[in-house]
Amino acid sequence: MMRNPIKSIVVFLVVLSTAASKPQNSNEKIPTFEIKGPTIITYFREISQAELDRGEGDAEAASDYSYYLHNVEGRMESSGITLKSILGAHFRVKIGNKVLDVRDNGVGVGYYFITPGKAPRLEKGVMTDEDLVLEARKYFGMKIR
Numbered sequence: 001m002m003r004n005p006i007k008s009i010v011v012f013l014v015v016l017s018t019a020a021s022k023p024q025n026s027n028e029k030i031p032t033f034e035i036k037g038p039t040i041i042t043y044f045r046e047i048s049q050a051e052l053d054r055g056e057g058d059a060e061a062a063s064d065y066s067y068y069l070h071n072v073e074g075r076m077e078s079s080g081i082t083l084k085s086i087l088g089a090h091f092r093v094k095i096g097n098k099v100l101d102v103r104d105n106g107v108g109v110g111y112y113f114i115t116p117g118k119a120p121r122l123e124k125g126v127m128t129d130e131d132l133v134l135e136a137r138k139y140f141g142m143k144i145r
Helices: 005-019 049-054 058-078 129-140
Strands: 032-034 039-044 082-087 090-095 098-103 109-115 118-124
Touching: 039 058, 039 090, 049 058, 058 082, 058 129, 090 109, 098 118, 109 129, 118 129
Parallel strands: 032 090, 039 082
Antiparallel strands: 039 109, 090 098, 109 118
């Protein structure tokens, strides 16, 4: 299937602008997510407008990330899995009184699977919608429609 890269990038930016938490500088609060059930936190590093305009490398990865994430959102939510997205590769998760600091110092794109009572799992790189569903099934042990 041929995707329109401009449309995918626009969707990527809209998805992140509506769901993202992003600190502007080191004095601002790092995004923190309170975990109460099955959750996947997706993230993508910041990309400059120049990178998006070129449409290469990370811009293409951003387009793919957005496209696949958009395809899977409804399936995850209808299965009881909370899906959160941030722009950036540093966030915190809070489970009860415990706070975990998560930072991707490498790839800059990934998926953080977490649920109370189970060790979290970080998958780096862009995943297709079907790969994301497969990994969620394995991690959470749930059927995903």
